[in-house]
Amino acid sequence: NAGVTQTPKFQVLKTGQSMTLQCAQDMNHEYMSWYRQDPGMGLRLIHYSVGAGITDQGEVPNGYNVSRSTTEDFPLRLLSAAPSQTSVYFCASGRLNTEAFFGQGTRLTVV
Amino acid sequence: KQEVTQIPAALSVPEGENLVLNCSFTDSAIYNLQWFRQDPGKGLTSLLLIQSSQREQTSGRLNASLDKSSGRSTLYIAASQPGDSATYLCAVVDPTDPNTGNQFYFGTGTSLTVIP
Numbered sequence: 001n002a003g004v005t006q007t008p009k010f011q012v013l014k015t016g017q018s019m020t021l022q023c024a025q026d027m028n029h030e031y032m033s034w035y036r037q038d039p040g041m042g043l044r045l046i047h048y049s050v051g052a053g054i055t056d057q058g059e060v061p062n063g064y065n066v067s068r069s070t071t072e073d074f075p076l077r078l079l080s081a082a083p084s085q086t087s088v089y090f091c092a093s094g095r096l097n098t099e100a101f102f103g104q105g106t107r108l109t110v111v
Numbered sequence: 112k113q114e115v116t117q118i119p120a121a122l123s124v125p126e127g128e129n130l131v132l133n134c135s136f137t138d139s140a141i142y143n144l145q146w147f148r149q150d151p152g153k154g155l156t157s158l159l160l161i162q163s164s165q166r167e168q169t170s171g172r173l174n175a176s177l178d179k180s181s182g183r184s185t186l187y188i189a190a191s192q193p194g195d196s197a198t199y200l201c202a203v204v205d206p207t208d209p210n211t212g213n214q215f216y217f218g219t220g221t222s223l224t225v226i227p
Contacts, residue, residue: 004154033214035215035217040219041219042115042200042217042218042219042220043200043202043215043217044217045214045215048214058214090154090155092155097142097143097162097204098160099145099157099160100145100155100157100215101157102147102154102155102156102157103154104153104154105152105153105154
């Protein structure tokens with residue numbers, strides 16, 4: 001059972017480049033979400049989804065887009081990377097009011 | 112906006128000691144509270160989930176309590192081991208939207224080191 005899988009694990013981007021962080025879960029969870037983790041600030045919610053075709057913004061959505069075409073996948077897109085988006089990104093999935101499962105993270109550096 | 116605070120930021124204890132990690136939150140109207148463990152360079156692993164109607168949960172050497180009225184939760188670790196060394200994160204879910212799912216507000220964590 002793979003759980004929540006994030007790719008890539010590491011990425012270096014130049015300012016202005018675009019990329020997609022992939023997240024896939026095989027537990028048939030309806031809820032999926034993206035967080036970023038920065039030193040001294042804890043994890044903050046970027047975007048979330050309560051099911052296929054439904055997404056909404058979290059606390060820090062600017063500069064990021066998401067879509068949810070299937071239950072399994074929830075990619076996060078950076079349209080024009082900025083140094084302020086240097087962070088560790090985590091994808092999570094779960095069911096309502098149950099434990100959340102997190103991926104191993106993607107460490108992104110924007111230079 | 113919910114704010115979650117964890118004290119202390121770092122803790123170092125000798126092996127075998129019992130210890131308590133603290134978590135406080137500003138809005139007592141939470142949906143649930145979870146404690147997570149994060150190892151360096153790794154993702155988060157859920158340790159215990161406490162529903163808003165519960166007072167505590169136990170798993171092995173771990174016991175988490177919840178006092179909504181005072182906005183506090185504690186994670187008790189009995190007979191600590193070097194393998195318990197990690198960062199422990201507390202997170203709450205607000206009930207402002209029934210579809211909040213896994214929308215967490217996280218604390219910044221307590222970094223625990225258990226010395227052999």
